[in-house]
Amino acid sequence: MIKASIVTIGDEILIGQIVDTNSSHIAQALEEAGVKIAGMYSIADNAGEIEKTLTALLTSCDIVITTGGLGPTKDDITKATLLKISGSKGYVENPGQLEMVKKILHGRGLDILPSNMAQAMVPDRAEVIVNKLGTAPIMVFRDLLGKGTLYSLPGVPHEAVGAIPDIVEDIKKHFSLSQIVHTNVMVYGIAESALSDLIAPWEDALPQDMHLAYLPNTLTGIRLRLSTYSDNTSDTLERQKAQIAKLKAILGNKVYSDKDSNLETALGELLIRRGKTVSCAESCTGGEIAHMFTTVAGSSAYFLGSVTSYAVSVKEKVLGVDPEVIEKYGVVSSEVAAAMAEGVKKLTGSDYAVATTGLSGPSGDGINPVGTVWIGVTGPHGTITQKYCYHNDRKRNIERFAASALNLLRLYILED
Amino acid sequence: MIKASIVTIGDEILIGQIVDTNSSHIAQALEEAGVKIAGMYSIADNAGEIEKTLTALLTSCDIVITTGGLGPTKDDITKATLLKISGSKGYVENPGQLEMVKKILHGRGLDILPSNMAQAMVPDRAEVIVNKLGTAPIMVFRDLLGKGTLYSLPGVPHEAVGAIPDIVEDIKKHFSLSQIVHTNVMVYGIAESALSDLIAPWEDALPQDMHLAYLPNTLTGIRLRLSTYSDNTSDTLERQKAQIAKLKAILGNKVYSDKDSNLETALGELLIRRGKTVSCAESCTGGEIAHMFTTVAGSSAYFLGSVTSYAVSVKEKVLGVDPEVIEKYGVVSSEVAAAMAEGVKKLTGSDYAVATTGLSGPSGDGINPVGTVWIGVTGPHGTITQKYCYHNDRKRNIERFAASALNLLRLYILED
Numbered sequence: 001m002i003k004a005s006i007v008t009i010g011d012e013i014l015i016g017q018i019v020d021t022n023s024s025h026i027a028q029a030l031e032e033a034g035v036k037i038a039g040m041y042s043i044a045d046n047a048g049e050i051e052k053t054l055t056a057l058l059t060s061c062d063i064v065i066t067t068g069g070l071g072p073t074k075d076d077i078t079k080a081t082l083l084k085i086s087g088s089k090g091y092v093e094n095p096g097q098l099e100m101v102k103k104i105l106h107g108r109g110l111d112i113l114p115s116n117m118a119q120a121m122v123p124d125r126a127e128v129i130v131n132k133l134g135t136a137p138i139m140v141f142r143d144l145l146g147k148g149t150l151y152s153l154p155g156v157p158h159e160a161v162g163a164i165p166d167i168v169e170d171i172k173k174h175f176s177l178s179q180i181v182h183t184n185v186m187v188y189g190i191a192e193s194a195l196s197d198l199i200a201p202w203e204d205a206l207p208q209d210m211h212l213a214y215l216p217n218t219l220t221g222i223r224l225r226l227s228t229y230s231d232n233t234s235d236t237l238e239r240q241k242a243q244i245a246k247l248k249a250i251l252g253n254k255v256y257s258d259k260d261s262n263l264e265t266a267l268g269e270l271l272i273r274r275g276k277t278v279s280c281a282e283s284c285t286g287g288e289i290a291h292m293f294t295t296v297a298g299s300s301a302y303f304l305g306s307v308t309s310y311a312v313s314v315k316e317k318v319l320g321v322d323p324e325v326i327e328k329y330g331v332v333s334s335e336v337a338a339a340m341a342e343g344v345k346k347l348t349g350s351d352y353a354v355a356t357t358g359l360s361g362p363s364g365d366g367i368n369p370v371g372t373v374w375i376g377v378t379g380p381h382g383t384i385t386q387k388y389c390y391h392n393d394r395k396r397n398i399e400r401f402a403a404s405a406l407n408l409l410r411l412y413i414l415e416d
Numbered sequence: 417m418i419k420a421s422i423v424t425i426g427d428e429i430l431i432g433q434i435v436d437t438n439s440s441h442i443a444q445a446l447e448e449a450g451v452k453i454a455g456m457y458s459i460a461d462n463a464g465e466i467e468k469t470l471t472a473l474l475t476s477c478d479i480v481i482t483t484g485g486l487g488p489t490k491d492d493i494t495k496a497t498l499l500k501i502s503g504s505k506g507y508v509e510n511p512g513q514l515e516m517v518k519k520i521l522h523g524r525g526l527d528i529l530p531s532n533m534a535q536a537m538v539p540d541r542a543e544v545i546v547n548k549l550g551t552a553p554i555m556v557f558r559d560l561l562g563k564g565t566l567y568s569l570p571g572v573p574h575e576a577v578g579a580i581p582d583i584v585e586d587i588k589k590h591f592s593l594s595q596i597v598h599t600n601v602m603v604y605g606i607a608e609s610a611l612s613d614l615i616a617p618w619e620d621a622l623p624q625d626m627h628l629a630y631l632p633n634t635l636t637g638i639r640l641r642l643s644t645y646s647d648n649t650s651d652t653l654e655r656q657k658a659q660i661a662k663l664k665a666i667l668g669n670k671v672y673s674d675k676d677s678n679l680e681t682a683l684g685e686l687l688i689r690r691g692k693t694v695s696c697a698e699s700c701t702g703g704e705i706a707h708m709f710t711t712v713a714g715s716s717a718y719f720l721g722s723v724t725s726y727a728v729s730v731k732e733k734v735l736g737v738d739p740e741v742i743e744k745y746g747v748v749s750s751e752v753a754a755a756m757a758e759g760v761k762k763l764t765g766s767d768y769a770v771a772t773t774g775l776s777g778p779s780g781d782g783i784n785p786v787g788t789v790w791i792g793v794t795g796p797h798g799t800i801t802q803k804y805c806y807h808n809d810r811k812r813n814i815e816r817f818a819a820s821a822l823n824l825l826r827l828y829i830l831e832d
Contacts, residue, residue, distance in 0.1 A: 012631045014453045015598075016444025017639065017676075021435050023458070028432030037430045039469075042439070042456035053455075071608065071630070107807070113613045133807075135609070156632065158812055182431075192487065193551070197529045214487070215428045216572070223433065260433075279730075286710025287703035290724040294702025297778050297810055305730035307723055308706040314695075314721035314764055318734070348730055362713050391523065394713055396574055 001229070002175045004035045004063035008042045009050060009078050010155055013068075022067045022153070022160040029164045034177035035063065045069055050081045058147040063171065068155030070119075070136035079123070079139075082152060086141050088123035096130040097122070097137040104135060126152075129166045134159040140170065149174065181228045183240040185247060186257040186266070188221030188407045195222060202247055210240065218399040219292075220262045221407075253414060256407070263406040264292040264299075270413055271302040271352075278409070280306040281319055281344035281355040283331070284373060288402040289354065304348040309340065319343030332357050332368050334385040337376030345378050352379040354409040360397040373401040377412045384412060417645075418591045420451045420479035424458045425466060425494050426571055429484075438483045438569070438576040445580045450593035451479065461485055466497045474563040479587065484571030486535075486552035495539070495555075498568060502557050504539035512546040513538070513553040520551060542568075545582045550575040556586065565590065597644045599656040601663060602673040602682070604637035604823045611638060618663055626656065634815040635708075636678045637823075669830060672823070679822040680708040680715075686829055687718040687768075694825070696722040697735055697760035697771040699747070700789060704818040705770065720764040725756065735759030748773050748784050750801040753792030761794050768795040770825040776813040789817040793828045800828060 006023045013020050023040045030037060038061055043049050050069075057064045069078030083091065098120035105112050119135040122128055129138040136154040144150045151167050153160045171177070187195065192214055196203075203212055209230070215223035226243060230236040248255050257266045271278060280289045290306035293299050309315040312331065316323050321339040329335040340355035358373025359365060371390040376383060386408055390400045422439045429436050439456045446453060454477055459465050466485075473480045485494030499507065514536035521528050535551040538544055545554040552570040560566045567583050569576045587593070603611065608630055612619075619628055625646065631639035642659060646652040664671050673682045687694060696705045706722035709715050725731040728747065732739050737755040745751040756771035774789030775781060787806040792799060802824055806816045 012629055012641075013440070014443055014456065015447040015643075016440040016442070016453075017629075017631050017641065018633065019435065019437050019440040020456075024429070024432040024435040026432070027430055031431040037432075039460075039465075040430065040436075040458035044455075049455075108607070110607065110610065113609060115609050115613055157634075158808055191524070191526065193529060193531050194526065197531055213428055213433075215433050217434065225428075225433065227431075282703075282706075286715075286719075287698075287706025287708075287722060287724070288710075290698075290703025291707045292703075294704075294724070294726065295811060295814065299702075300726055303702075304727040305724045305734070306703060306726075307734070308703070308710070308721045310710065310716055310722075311720040311764070318721070318723070318763055347734060348727070392574060395711060398711065 001178045002035050002063065003038045003061045004030055004065060005038050005057045005061045006040045007053060007057065007064060007066045008040075008155070009045060009066055009069040010042075011045045013042045014044055021157055022155065025161045026065055026067070026164060026167075029168055030171070031180060033168050033172065034179050035171065035175075045077055047077055047081045047084075050078065051085055054085065054150065055145060058145050058150065062148050062175065063151070064148060065151045065153065065167065067153045067160045070152065070154050078152060082126070082139065082141065082150075083123040086123055086125040086144055088125040090124055091121040092124045094120050094122050094128045094137055097128060097135075100130050100132060101135045129163070129170070131159055131163060133162040138163045138166065178229060179231050179233050181230055181233055181236040181240060183226045183237070183244055184258070184260040185224045185244055185255055186221060186261050187224060187251060187254050188256055188263060188403070189254050190222070192216050192222060199247065199250060202250060206243060207239065210243065218396055219403050221256070221403070223260065253411065256410060263403055263410065265296050267406055267410055267413075268293070268296045268299055268302060270410065274413070274416075276351040276413075277302050277304050278352045278354070279304045279344045279348040279350040280353060280405075281340040282306060282308045283310065283315070283340070283356055284358040284360045285356045285398055285402045285405065286310060286360075288398050289356065289405055292402060292406065304350045307344050307347070315340065319347065330365070330367060332359060332365060332372060332374060334374050334376070334387070337374035337385045338378070338383045339376075341376035341378040342383060352377070352409060352413060354405050356401050356405050358401055360401065361394045371397050373404070375401070375405045375408050377409050379412060380416060384408075417452050417594050418450070418479065419454045419477045420446055420481060421454050421473045421477045422456045423469060423473065423480060423482045424456075424571070425461060425482055425485040426458075427461045429458045430460055437573055438571065441577045442481055442483070442580060442583075445584055446587070447596060449584050449588060450595045451587065451591075461493055463493055463497045463500075466494065467501055470501065470566065471561060474561050474566065478564050478591065479567070480564060481567045481569065481583065483569045483576045486568065486570050487572075494568060498542070498555065498557065498566070499539040502539055502541040502560055504541040506540060507537040508540045510536050510538050510544045510553055513544060513551075516546050516548060517551045545579070545586070547575055547579060549578040554579045554582065594645060595647050595649050597646055597649055597652040597656060599642045599653070599660055600674070600676040601640045601660055601671055602637060602677050603640060603667060603670050604672055604679060604819070605670050606638070608632050608638060615663065615666060618666060622659060623655065626659065634812055635819050637672070637819070639676065669827065672826060679819055679826065681712050683822055683826055683829075684709070684712045684715055684718060686826065690829070690832075692767040692829075693718050693720050694768045694770070695720045695760045695764040695766040696769060696821075697756040698722060698724045699726065699731070699756070699772055700774040700776045701772045701814055701818045701821065702726060704814050705772065705821055708818060708822065720766045723760050723763065731756065735763065746781070746783060748775060748781060748788060748790060750790050750792070750803070753790035753801045754794070754799045755792075757792035757794040758799060768793070768825060768829060770821050772817050772821050774817055776817065777810045787813050789820070791817070791821045791824050793825050795828060796832060800824075
């Protein structure tokens with residue numbers, strides 16, 4: 001099986017000022033293509049360190065993919081190091097990338113500076129894949145150090161991600177790949193350890209060649225993934241699907257999708273199937289639910305809009321929540337959650353609405369503990385409310401509240 | 417200088433299904449404490465691989481920090497591997513962690529399952545730091561393999577992050593650390609290469625011991641960071657601040673903060689200083705601006721609320737945008753952006769308001785290209801609008817639109 005390592009180059013990752021998301025995207029694409037990722041490495045903008053790491057990895061892997069260190073600024077030294085270890089005699093101008101540099105800067109209405117021009121210069125032993133999203137070229141070094149193939153990608157996330165299809169195509173052309181088959185199931189509303197105990201008999205009875213992984217996430221719940229290395233793709237997929245059918249019988253409506261998905265996408269598909277619309281009213285979640293709905297392309301087909309009513313006056317004036325209800329029950333209450341949901345449904349004319357009122361923290365209201373949320377859902381068969389308590393920091397509480405709200409809405413719609 | 421490596425253990429990272437954010441948080445905290453991060457590594461849930469990597473790193477580093485592989489599920493094998501390489505004779509129950517397991521599950525109203533109990537068992541050569549946020553203990557192995565110190569942290573992000581202060585305290589107690597001094601400046605509204613060229617004379621004249629890094633980010637703009645290794649912290653900080661003062665004279669109001677910050681936090685500080693309030697009306701950004709405002713603790717002091725008007729009917733009915741204006745100029749227009757901002761300002765009674773209307777993609781409106789946004793800002797000195805064009809995917813366009821809106825609002829307020 002073809003093995004690859006991914007190396008991110010940059011002090012900014014090592015000192016923790018930015019998170020490396022590129023490696024994850026690259027790994028996902030390569031894994032799907034049947035390349036095994038042996039490891040991921042982050043190293044400093046240091047020529048000696050880059051040379052040492054690449055040399056070692058080219059010995060143990062067929063492919064090394066680097067990201068970063070190609071920018072126009074003085075702290076970027078990947079290209080000079082690759083010039084050296086590839087045995088190139090010097091830099092040559094790449095006409096394709098130079099044209100792209102000019103096009104990109106022209107499109108932004110910017111002048112072309114000397115530092116931009118230098119971006120199109122590459123070591124003479126590099127093959128170039130033109131970067132259509134940025135000024136730094138994508139470079140391929142074959143038989144590097146007499147060992148493997150190295151792909152050098154830019155570090156800017158959308159440029160690195162944008163380069164992946166070209167890299168995968170090149171790998172498929174030059175290597176003979178084995179197949180890996182994954183099946184995903186998305187679960188919401190059960191803790192990881194409880195889920196593990198609940199499905200233990202099923203998991204223990206899985207065929208030897210199927211490996212199960214638990215992938216918990218605050219916003220999406222738990223992703224269960226079955227994996228099998230096999231060249232017989234369609235047969236393996238059938239066998240995995242048969243196992244998944246058994247799993248779904250155990251988990252019922254805790255399963256919200258049988259593909260790699262998230263709550264907002266699954267809800268969108270449900271609303272489109274039913275031809276219904278939705279709106280939301282957010283207090284403690286502060287726009288996160290609307291943001292989640294609208295990250296889905298095509299959400300304008302069912303998402304009409306939302307009101308973030310952070311101030312009490314906005315709850316009363318815009319959503320029409322009765323001041324006496326707030327006075328009597330408090331802002332964080334079942335009654336206010338219900339009134340907010342009903343208010344935004346009326347305001348937007350949607351079929352369904354969901355509302356949140358709670359305490360994301362760090363400060364509380366002196367009555368309810370931080371982490372408390374009341375969620376209201378309304379629609380054709382009346383209004384329901386549900387209280388949840390989490391014990392996290394502000395950011396995580398907001399995410400938990402939003403995901404719980406989407407899940408309660410999902411369960412409500414399923415009952416229609 | 418004390419050197420550390422960070423190792424994440426888990427197939428889920430290598431196949432790219434989750435992004436490793438733990439390493440970044442750990443690196444940041446250790447760097448601030450004066451520990452140099454030599455590298456970050458992600459490896460598989462594989463005993464041989466774990467043993468090989470840890471053995472190699474303990475030879476080249478003083479400290480190795482691992483995250484992951486401690487969960488209650490069958491694919492987690494870090495603890496068994498540490499049992500072996502530490503020369504432990506077996507597992508012992510840790511009373512402190514057992515108590516925490518019971519407390520956490522009790523707090524969630526859950527029964528204690530056998531898999532939960534097993535979480536409190538640790539190799540007999542491990543010292544335990546009780547994990548207050550989860551069931552898996554934090555383990556310390558000193559003089560591991562006769563070499564360095566290993567800290568084993570849970571992989572669940574909030575638990576790993578929650579463990580950092582305890583780890584840093586332990587490191588400070590057991591190692592003699594050198595100091596590193598960083599100064600950050602946050603810049604918005606200029607491309608990286610233009611910035612590099614603009615400040616080149618200043619950068620070239622920097623003292624030898626100061627290193628500059630560029631850290632670009634869609635949501636926060638470019639962070640410029642000066643770093644110096646020095647035990648004379650206060651003197652170094654003074655010298656860095658003198659350089660930063662020169663830099664700010666070059667960049668003017670493109671600098672929005674002289675600490676590690678973001679636009680929403682800087683805006684919040686500005687609004688609190690002025691005693692003013694804000695609201696927003698979002699179309700294409702779909703709640704992202706409200707979400708950004710409300711991730712800041714204490715934002716209820718100045719953020720009144722928002723309307724996400726995804727449907728045209730919501731723009732008209734809730735925000736009071738004149739249907740004739742929409743008819744005449746189109747939804748994506750200066751006029752609609754202005755009317756939305758004015759509408760939400762009136763609705764909420766805020767001092768300032770910002771609005772967005774544009775095309776985040778993938779589908780367009782047949783008139784404007786995808787990536788076009790009109791931003792409107794209104795306040796005491798009238799309404800301004802500005803058009804921006806970006807060329808990204810949906811997610812990145814939404815982020816760019818939202819950050820541009822916050823920046824335009826910031827510039828408007830600064831002129832008041």
